[in-house]
Amino acid sequence: MARVLQWWSHSKTVALIWVVSAVVFYTLFQMALRNSNSASSGRYYAFISSLLFGSRENFVEFDLALMNFDFADSLVSSEVRRSKLYDGMARDLDEKGAAFLKQGETSQSLSLSDIFTLKDGSVEPVLKAAIPPVRANVLYLSTEYSVPISETVKRMVNPYFDNSIWFQNSSLYHFSMFHASHHITPVPATEDEIEAEANAVRATSKTLCPLNIVLDRVVLTSTGVLLGCWQVTSGTDPTTIRAKLRAALPRAPEKQLYDAAILHTSFARLLGQPKASAMDSHNSDLVQFFHELVARLNMELRGFRAVVSELWYVEEYDVLALALNGRMKVRRFQLGCLTN
Missing domain, CATH: 3.90.1140.10 (Cyclic phosphodiesterase)
Known part of the structure; x- marks a missing residue:
């Protein structure tokens, strides 16, 4: 029982850190987008979803996109x-x-x-x-x-x-x-x-x-x-x-x-x-x-x-x-x- 509680506590901590990091990153990215051409930026919202809910490969793809399109x-x-x-x-x-x-x-x-x-x-x-x-x-x-x-x-x-x-x-x-x-x-x-x-x-x-x-x-x-x-x-x-x-x-x-x-x-x-x-x-x-x-x-x-x-x-x-x-x-x- 103690092992289960320890695992549950650790999982909640990791999840909380991940959610907070994602929210901060998303907020900063939104600020950059507001100063950019909205017509060109729409497809990068999809990368945000990938970042929050997808794989590490999508995170890398999103990071490369930011490097190439620094609005x-x-x-x-x-x-x-x-x-x-x-x-x-x-x-x-x-x-x-x-x-x-x-x-x-x-x-x-x-x-x-x-x-x-x-x-x-x-x-x-x-x-x-x-x-x-x-x-x-x-x-x-x-x-x-x-x-x-x-x-x-x-x-x-x-x-x-x-x-x-x-x-x-x-x-x-x-x-x-x-x-x-x-x-x-x-x-x-x-x-x-x-x-x-x-x-x-x-x-x-x-x-x-x-x-x-x-x-x-x-x-x-x-x-x-x-x-x-x-x-x-x-x-x-x-x-x-x-x-x-x-x-x-x-x-x-x-x-x-x-x-x-x-x-x-x-x-x-x-x-x-x-x-x-x-x-x-x-x-x-x-x-x-x-x-x-x-x-x-x-x-x-x-x-x-x-x-x-x-x-x-x-x-x-x-x-x-x-x-x-x-x-x-x-x-x-x-x-x-x-x-x-």
């Missing part, structure tokens, strides 16, 4: 990569000066004078047909978030300029992800091929999870663009989105327009000098004036949070149609967050 590290590395990109963009004005005041080029190698004109004292876009149409995949920022941002930018920037600003349409705030065809490397397509591309993007959108994002900073580039630079707190990372779109659109240009990690959207484009009265306290130091303007914008907007849940496949019939309110055809897809 938390991946998320951190993308965040660091974006931060470095944004640091470089913030230095651009110091390194190149306010090139936009000399009618420079856009980030897409287009002359500012080719896309904007001054008419009756106001800036108007110059719309030119895109032949063939540009086919862009963009994440859409809902007006729930874009309108408050746009109103803040206008309120803080307008007083310093005499109608020499082009404000991005708040109903078209977007994050450029991947081009099936762009103006630098056009990829002509038939109607059937375009439909096939759209269907491939629709299928891809179902595997992507909504992005919870936070505005890291506002920067002004040497080309005069006020940009919102964002970080991702959860959801599918932009690097993963672009990789999946690359796989879905094999005919797309090899050279894309933006870094794979970047997540940015245009708020406005400055096209002229600030008012003379705005420069009175800056001794004609334009760069310093612009830095102070950006600093005030950051005080208002940094930390702004939003959720992105739509991927658009856009045929732009005019050059930069999304930026200039041109002609376009939009197919809208909800991010489905389906697991494999």
